[in-house]
Amino acid sequence: MHIEDMPHSFAPPSAQSASTGMQRSRSHASYGSGFRSSANGPRSDFSRATQSNCNTHSRQMTRVFFCSDSTTMTNIVPSRTSQDTLRYLTNATAKKHSIFERFLQQMKKYHTFQPSFVEDGVYSTLMASRRDSASNAWDTVGKILDASSSFAIRHNADGHFLTTVENIPSVIRHISSKSYEAPANRPFSGDSLKLLSPLSIKDKDDAAFYLWRREHSNASPDEVREELQFRDKERAGEWRKFFASKKLQWKADLDVLSGNSRDDMSLQSTPAYPREKEQPELPTELLDKQIEQGLLWGVFSNGEIQAKHGKSAAVERAPTLATEIISDYRKSNELQEWMERKWRHHTHRHENAALRIQCAYRCHRARRVAARRRYARRLAFMEARRVEEESMRAWSTALRVMTDELNNTGDNFNSTWRSLNFVFSKLQAKAIARRARKKAEMDSDCEVKEYAATTIQRVYRGYCGRQLARIIRFPEVFEQLRRNRLQAAAIMLQATWRGCATRARIRRQTEAVLLIQRLVRSSAARSRLRHLRATRREEREQLTSQFAAKLVCHFLKGIIVCRRERILRFREQAELLQRVTSGLFARQTMHRLNQSLLRLVLWTQRRFRSARGRELARQQRELTDALFQHLRRVDAATVIKRAWRRSVMAAAKAPRVDMAEKRNFKSTAITEHSMEEAVVMIQNWFRCMRILRLERAERDAAREQLLLRESAERILCFYRRCKSLRSSPPPRTQQVDRKKLGNM
Structure with a gap:
């Protein structure tokens, strides 16, 4: 208020x-x-x-x-x-x-x-x-x-x-x-x-x-x-x-x-x-005020025309x-x-x-x-x-009581009373001396001022007398000075008259120029007015819309001021929330970065282990193939040895040829059956290995695509962060209050 x-x-x-x-x-x-x-x-x-x-x-x-x-x-x-x-x-x-x-x-x-x-x-x-x-x-x-x-x-x-x-x-x-x-x-x-x-x-x-x-x-x-x-x-x-x-x-x-x-x-x-x-109906005390207000309102509404008719006409036309x-x-x-x-x-x-x-x-x-x-x-x-009077009354009462007590007690307090009287007399003497000194100073100041005024008057009158004596003693000098003053006055008058004439001429020229300009501008203004009257409705609507926009802007400014006050009132809480939110975003970013690094490490380990497993499998397969070839050679040598021994023994055992042929037929059939089974197993193993290799290749391709996408996203995030840091100034590092964070 x-x-x-x-x-x-x-x-x-x-x-x-x-x-x-x-x-x-x-x-x-x-x-x-x-x-x-x-x-x-x-x-x-x-x-x-x-x-x-x-x-x-x-x-x-x-x-x-x-x-x-x-x-x-x-x-x-x-x-x-x-x-x-x-x-x-x-x-x-x-x-x-x-x-x-x-x-x-x-x-x-x-x-x-x-x-x-x-x-x-x-x-x-x-x-x-x-x-x-x-x-x-x-x-x-x-x-x-x-x-x-x-x-x-x-x-x-x-x-x-x-x-x-x-x-x-x-x-x-x-x-x-x-x-x-x-x-x-x-x-x-x-x-x-x-x-x-x-x-x-x-x-x-x-x-x-x-x-x-x-x-x-x-x-x-x-x-x-x-x-x-x-x-x-x-x-x-x-x-x-x-x-x-x-x-x-x-x-x-x-x-x-x-x-x-x-x-x-x-x-x-x-x-x-x-x-x-x-x-x-109105009371009688309001009739005078009513007539006065009617006159004022009539002058205001009807202008100077009604005021020229006088008070009588206004009174006659006074409204009810x-x-x-x-x-x-x-x-x-x-x-x-x-x-x-x-x-x-x-x-x-x-x-x-x-x-x-x-x-x-x-x-x-x-x-x-x-x-x-x-x-x-x-x-x-x-x-x-009032306080001063009360204090004076209290002091007078105390002094009177003390005086009465001193007078009533006797000779024991006579010394005290004499000392008090001595102190009062000293104080009174000092006051009187101070007043006398002040009065003497005032008198001295008055005398000094009077002497100074007298001296100034004396010096000025002496100067005037000397000037008059000099004029009387040297009249030709005085006449020369008078002629010089007259000449200077004549020169001043001539300069003033010439300046006045020049200013009058310049003023007439200026008025003529202004008149010409006014006529030309009035003609141009009339032509422009004729042109602008065709668009007055649009301008009026535009002014109305501008006024409405001003009202809206005023209303919005008020809202902005209220919001600004609210923001300033809750600024500390907002800064705390901002710090906590920025810390949360930073922790989330670090968590995502750690997860991506963990995935990258796991993928690297998986690739390394898969490559190592494939290498071990290849080495094992080479060893198995070498062993298989060795066993085949051993089997071929055994078969050759067995065939040679059979041929040798066939010659020795002619009667048993039929039995040997039957036995060879059966062994050949068994060998062919075992070979077919081996071929089927080899085909199954080869197909399984081919399917496994295709699945592994597809999985490796998908993993590579995922890693490439994640790498591209990380590169984009890093590029945007660098770009934002370059475009905006670095934020102020503010220490987060751990107690407030703990309370939250």
């Missing part, structure tokens, strides 16, 4: 007698705003308007227009709603934006949006200052839309105020909580019962309570509670009465203004819809009160007609009125701040004076 917007309250009638003249310059009410802690909980700082002593000007300057009901304000739960001020303002801003968008849509629908930079406007021929005129027009439109929005809120948002307040989270929490305790029943804390210091007093309520506590220093907590409850009830009753009267007065003023605008529009154009209600309250703005075309015809040539009146209102408000706020500071200084001075 700003310093100037702090709540201000006034003291009760019992405390007003101690107020000074400087306190009367403060405004009679601080309609404002906030909650101040008291002994029985938070209480609102509502001032008392019936006991104010300020003038009429300050009362008029401190008017504040509320958009809610007094009953609603008094029935609000007494909680600290100031904590939810940001949310409440956000809701109010959103509602205002919705009303603003709806009003823009209505203006586009009825084709009443005619700013000053379009055709037939005030500045339609000044195309060079197009951007400035557009911004001024948008400012004027913004002011009018603010006025219309406030009028719409005054008629439509009255019934929704309680709903808006109940939607505040803190109010919902206090209403929904079953353990809520009234402020009067809450227990007292130690701080609420302490006596306030004079420097901590901010308003008259605090001063009155401080005086009461000082007068009743031995008051019990129950008495303090009863006193605060009585003051709160008194202040609340006065505030209800004051707010009810102010609400009636504001409603009457708004009805007067709305009736004035409606009557002014009816003089020029017939209203779209007839009036539904009759004219309300409003006869109806507009509930649906889409059914009323009076505001749109006024926007079409009346506001173009009166933008300066808006600016002057806004400047006057701002100046008056700032002066009022400065006066309030100055009065508050003067009141605080006055209280501090009074407290210091």
